[in-house]
Amino acid sequence: MKCFIIIGLMVLLSSCDITSNANKKINGVSFVASRDSINNGHIKPVLELHANYVAIMPFGFIRNLEHPRITYNSNRQWFGETKEGVEQYVNAFKAKQFRVMVKPQIWVSRGEFTGKIKMSSEEAWKELEETYSNFILDFAKVAEETKVELFCIGTELETFIDHRPEFWFELIKHIREIYSGKLTYAANWNEYNRTPFWNALDYIGIDAYFPVSDLLTPTVEDCKQGWTNYKADLEMFSENLRKPILFTEFGYRSVDYAGKRPWESDRQMNTVNLEAQLNATQALFETCWDENWFAGGFLWKWHHKHETSGGSENFMFTPQNKPVEVFIKDWYARY
Template identity: 30%
Template structure:
């Protein structure tokens, strides 16, 4: 399989049905393309009721319809963007999906959940095949399930019956070594929300130093499985202190700090860009409905539209 380098963005997260099919979403996708991005991870989710439920269901009030997905993929391809289709399962009780799972002795529940998960995933694998998507994500941060090696191998085998392109699994930062079955996917993915700042307002150089042990660890993972490493999610908010906790979305009271976000972006790009075993980035994230550009100065979210971090990405994506 031909190796690739992904200059990408996550697009479409936390939207409800219909939101991909708006003029604002189309305009947003065009602006995403202007950053030099060549890929999107089209990321959407459905639910199970609690973290210990065994049934994954289609929420007719929320979940993206196939019509929505077809529309978004077709618009992206018209712009020359490659698409990684990324269906995700969330728990309606708001417990992080990494906790989804059961005690080891509850074998009947494990088998019921994996059967429901395979049904969920196979539907979108078939859709990804029909739409000629360029990559397919088989899971995102499902940490408590990852020790079920034979079950995940069955998931992968069934997905490959429906989708014949490259597949990737999205592990969580710090948990990558817990996935023993990475040899069965084509690309090793991770949500690389590594806290590389020692304090708020940290410099690029300190962040680069703190990326070094992460790079060494991921290189060993690559050497073990001989698969490229992709940051399927990476980024931090433009708020002071967020490079110390890049995953954070809750501390909305933190003051805006575009420099800290830009430094985080600059540091990871400089450290990983030229590594031959590294497969690229899907930054988190680019919204379907962007704020007015003049509002970028007061926005403390993950979006980089109109911010200093966007200039950093443009420089690498368009000039490197």
């Protein structure tokens, strides 16, 4: 009898541990680089949000969609976008027990969409591959040296991937030689199902700007109904590849029609609608966060000067000092 009791307790404890692990999610924020170093005052509001992960985002720059040379880590960039800045940000957050994803990104002049980067010759493609490799491998070294848990190999680069898939498989091999943590790629919401190299990575990364409602101020239920267009496909995709899905970016602007084209950052869309942002965000959490195939995600986006960021007149993505921040804080606290 004593033996059975011990075995029963072991099974109970084991099941509790499994349940606990199942409830653990990546409750992340995308922490925007600034001109300056950061300190505990900048980190405290992220702690108070109950986030457990931050994405640190260094930037490389190219002149236009056909230009092959990426410029990065220059003294003309903001501190937080450079190697030195990434190291300082990572170390500051890790001192407060955060986990970190390093997510290098490209900025095309005038803000053109990175998914349309396309070279006009083989010579230009080769140069782009060389400069992109340098950019990514340099930050993979930083990620390894700072013991970062997760590294993102690229963000919304669908045409580059469509035209040069072999390069990406080789790049992943080189990253693995340098970096020992987990890997993902940030595919655009309409790109992920044709990205060819998920089997070489640890997470299926998606920038989750799925259109969920055409309404000016959608309700939570309107947006949840919109998610029925995608949820089953996401679950099946995860199950077929046997890999969890991570929303490498998610969020909505506090504007009218927030769920219609969530990727839009056009400043001409400037009619503030805090309710639309809140309802669309709540629908995303209620739709995805408890699913076994879902690993969590990184809120887009969070600025280091919390007290002056966002607010009731702000029409951009940040949840800071808006009703949606209170909702996210409550939701993150559950996990």
